[in-house]
Amino acid sequence: MQVFTRHTAIAAPLLQDDINTDQIAPVLHGRGLKEDYRAMLFHRARRRDDGSDNPDFVLNKPQFRNAGILVTGQNFGAGSSRESAVWSMLANGIRVIVARSFADIYRENCLQNGVLPIVLAPADADAFTARVIAADGAGPFTVDLVSQRISGPGGDDIAFDIAAADRMRLIEGLDDIGLTLKHMDQIVSWEKGAAAAQPWLQTARDNR
Amino acid sequence: MTQSNAVPKTLFDKIWDFHRVGERADGRELLYIDRHVLHELHAHHGFSHLEKRRRPVHRPDLTFAVQDHTVATKPGRDDDSNPSGAAFLKAMRDGTRRNGIRLFDLGDPEQGISHVVAPELGIVLPGATHAVPDSHASTVGGLGALAFGCGTSEMTHILATQVMALKRPKRLRARLDGRLGPHVGAKDVALRLIAKLGVAGARGHAVEYAGSAIAAMPIEQRMTLCNLNIEMGGRSGFVAPDDATFGWLAGRPYVPQGVLWDRALAHWRTLESDDDAEFDREVALDCSALEPQISWGTDPSQVVGISGRVPDAADVAPSRRAAAESAYAYMGLAPGTPLAGLPIDRVFIGSCTNSRLPDLQVAAAIVRGRRVAPGVTAMVVPGSSSVKREAEAAGLDRVFRDAGFFWGESGCSMCAGGNGDRGAPGERCVSTTNRNFENRQGPKVRTHLASPATAAASAIAGRIADVRQVLAGAA
Numbered sequence: 001m002q003v004f005t006r007h008t009a010i011a012a013p014l015l016q017d018d019i020n021t022d023q024i025a026p027v028l029h030g031r032g033l034k035e036d037y038r039a040m041l042f043h044r045a046r047r048r049d050d051g052s053d054n055p056d057f058v059l060n061k062p063q064f065r066n067a068g069i070l071v072t073g074q075n076f077g078a079g080s081s082r083e084s085a086v087w088s089m090l091a092n093g094i095r096v097i098v099a100r101s102f103a104d105i106y107r108e109n110c111l112q113n114g115v116l117p118i119v120l121a122p123a124d125a126d127a128f129t130a131r132v133i134a135a136d137g138a139g140p141f142t143v144d145l146v147s148q149r150i151s152g153p154g155g156d157d158i159a160f161d162i163a164a165a166d167r168m169r170l171i172e173g174l175d176d177i178g179l180t181l182k183h184m185d186q187i188v189s190w191e192k193g194a195a196a197a198q199p200w201l202q203t204a205r206d207n208r
Numbered sequence: 209m210t211q212s213n214a215v216p217k218t219l220f221d222k223i224w225d226f227h228r229v230g231e232r233a234d235g236r237e238l239l240y241i242d243r244h245v246l247h248e249l250h251a252h253h254g255f256s257h258l259e260k261r262r263r264p265v266h267r268p269d270l271t272f273a274v275q276d277h278t279v280a281t282k283p284g285r286d287d288d289s290n291p292s293g294a295a296f297l298k299a300m301r302d303g304t305r306r307n308g309i310r311l312f313d314l315g316d317p318e319q320g321i322s323h324v325v326a327p328e329l330g331i332v333l334p335g336a337t338h339a340v341p342d343s344h345a346s347t348v349g350g351l352g353a354l355a356f357g358c359g360t361s362e363m364t365h366i367l368a369t370q371v372m373a374l375k376r377p378k379r380l381r382a383r384l385d386g387r388l389g390p391h392v393g394a395k396d397v398a399l400r401l402i403a404k405l406g407v408a409g410a411r412g413h414a415v416e417y418a419g420s421a422i423a424a425m426p427i428e429q430r431m432t433l434c435n436l437n438i439e440m441g442g443r444s445g446f447v448a449p450d451d452a453t454f455g456w457l458a459g460r461p462y463v464p465q466g467v468l469w470d471r472a473l474a475h476w477r478t479l480e481s482d483d484d485a486e487f488d489r490e491v492a493l494d495c496s497a498l499e500p501q502i503s504w505g506t507d508p509s510q511v512v513g514i515s516g517r518v519p520d521a522a523d524v525a526p527s528r529r530a531a532a533e534s535a536y537a538y539m540g541l542a543p544g545t546p547l548a549g550l551p552i553d554r555v556f557i558g559s560c561t562n563s564r565l566p567d568l569q570v571a572a573a574i575v576r577g578r579r580v581a582p583g584v585t586a587m588v589v590p591g592s593s594s595v596k597r598e599a600e601a602a603g604l605d606r607v608f609r610d611a612g613f614f615w616g617e618s619g620c621s622m623c624a625g626g627n628g629d630r631g632a633p634g635e636r637c638v639s640t641t642n643r644n645f646e647n648r649q650g651p652k653v654r655t656h657l658a659s660p661a662t663a664a665a666s667a668i669a670g671r672i673a674d675v676r677q678v679l680a681g682a683a
């Protein structure tokens with residue numbers, strides 16, 4: 001996983017609630033296993049019916065074409081567990097999502113892939129959103145995970161909270177499976193215990 | 209059943225605590241996963257990840273795989289019937305063979321949607337933990353299992369370790385009481401509950417569904433209810449197992465047999481929340497006056513009773529107004545429009561929500577001796593090849609075909625359109641699936657979520673219909 005310490009980029013406001021994974025990363029048909037995650041991101045919203053670019057969609061506006069921070073509403077990432085909804089962010093250089101709240105599985109998928117999900121305190125969220133709108137892509141914001149601060153045009157630094165464990169995982173780019181494999185002895189001894197206490201759980205056999 | 213000397217526990221706590229292997233350095237709890245079911249859209253990522261790092265699959269014997277998302281539904285299908293699925297099907301076949309995982313492949317008599325296949329074979333057990341890289345994993349909570357939907361990385365993590373690294377969710381009890389009226393079922397209850405709590409209402413929670421309406425519900429309906437748990441944001445959702453559960457499971461191929469069954473059963477009877485157990489949150493819904501429900505908008509909380517109208521933006525919560533406005537435009541519906549009577553183009557009966565045998569029986573009983581209205585394309589896609597076989601043995605396929613329905617091979621089909629089964633732009637579709645998101649069933653398709661009964665009645669009427677009126681001959 002890519003390490004995350006600090007990220008400086010244009011912040012784009014996509015101020016809607018409940019943006020779901022079908023909107024973030026619609027299934028593109030006909031590509032088989034080699035999916036184009038870059039093209040996938042907000043594929044439908046980015047295009048008009050005739051296939052041309054929709055100039056009104058925020059990420060299509062010239063000042064946000066290279067945005068690397070997305071600012072959005074409540075319950076971001078509702079819906080499917082498909083990780084392509086995060087991979088498509090990465091493929092477009094978006095490493096930070098500042099939302100009012102995240103859907104559980106989506107937030108987890110962000111942490112798995114080095115994308116930083118931030119939820120600000122409500123007053124800070126209002127202030128930050130106003131600054132992002134005012135900046136209108138003219139200057140970048142810097143999100144520093146080490147000091148847990150966002151800095152940028154229009155005001156003072158904004159502090160944000162994140163669980164210490166999630167922060168560590170991103171900063172060190174920890175291999176999640178590697179972390180758990182350190183517990184293999186515990187896992188194997190759990191299996192032995194379960195085989196004695198509830199043996200039906202440890203075998204899954206077709207009895208026909 | 210409170211043990212006087214023990215701290216009262218919820219059912220969630222009982223299952224979680226038993227399966228808790230330990231705690232990781234980063235504070236996450238490691239939860240053992242008893243049964244892991246893969247599908248072809250995600251599995252190949254996991255297999256190639258592990259192979260690159262030379263990490264073996266820890267418990268292939270507790271892992272199962274199905275081909276469901278991309279499979280074609282037309283009779284006589286093969287790998288190439290859906291060209292964009294062929295590579296996924298093949299990668300799944302290769303990956304499961306290399307890793308010694310049982311695959312329910314295309315052509316297997318038990319192929320089908322993961323959430324339908326695993327319970328019907330008895331791969332899911334009460335009090336067991338279960339994971340699927342699909343957000344509707346908690347369907348099998350209807351049998352009293354604790355199930356988690358997961359992402360691709362989490363799936364790979366489970367393949368390598370057989371555990372999930374989780375933060376312990378909070379506990380929510382949803383009390384659903386009252387007797388359901390005729391032609392009202394679990395789908396209607398679930399849609400009403402989602403409308404009440406909102407699409408993020410249960411976020412961070414494991415939901416225990418309880419109450420008299422649940423006790424009276426057949427197992428398949430409990431699965432429908434638990435299936436929709438994710439649509440209100442729940443992390444997991446389940447119903448405590450009871451005699452109906454045990455009866456339903458007895459004799460299924462993968463359940464324990466003989467003395468092991470007796471032992472398991474004795475344990476399963478302890479699987480309930482203690483009387484004084486504390487939940488972090490409780491919600492209640494009286495189901496006795498519930499009418500059939502239908503969605504009008506573009507998320508599963510935008511729901512009204514079948515006699516209802518598209519709500520006015522002024523009448524929805526301020527935070528939901530923007531969503532309502534955009535839903536009017538997408539759905540082509542003005543506020544105040546009655547749902548019943550809207551002309552439709554398409555009906556889909558299927559998906560992990562509503563494609564089990566009783567769902568098809570309910571629909572067939574309405575369709576029998578009637579015809580699909582002219583101009584309506586109507587499809588039934590059984591949730592598994594076993595369901596299909598049983599339905600055919602009971603003659604249901606003929607009932608549907610005689611009425612003008614397409615009768616397909618099992619798979620996800622029009623739920624997400626991953627196999628190419630999709631509607632045409634602008635079509636209005638009554639669907640027994642779980643998501644009415646924009647473009648889900650095809651670009652610009654307008655999806656109305658409803659029960660199999662409502663879908664069947666609407667196919668006959670050619671418009672959104674109240675099943676009770678169709679059966680009374682009033683429509």
Ligand code: SF4
Binds near residue numbers: 277321344620
């Ligand atoms: S039927 Fe739909 S929701 Fe269910 S597993 Fe298939 S695609 Fe997912």
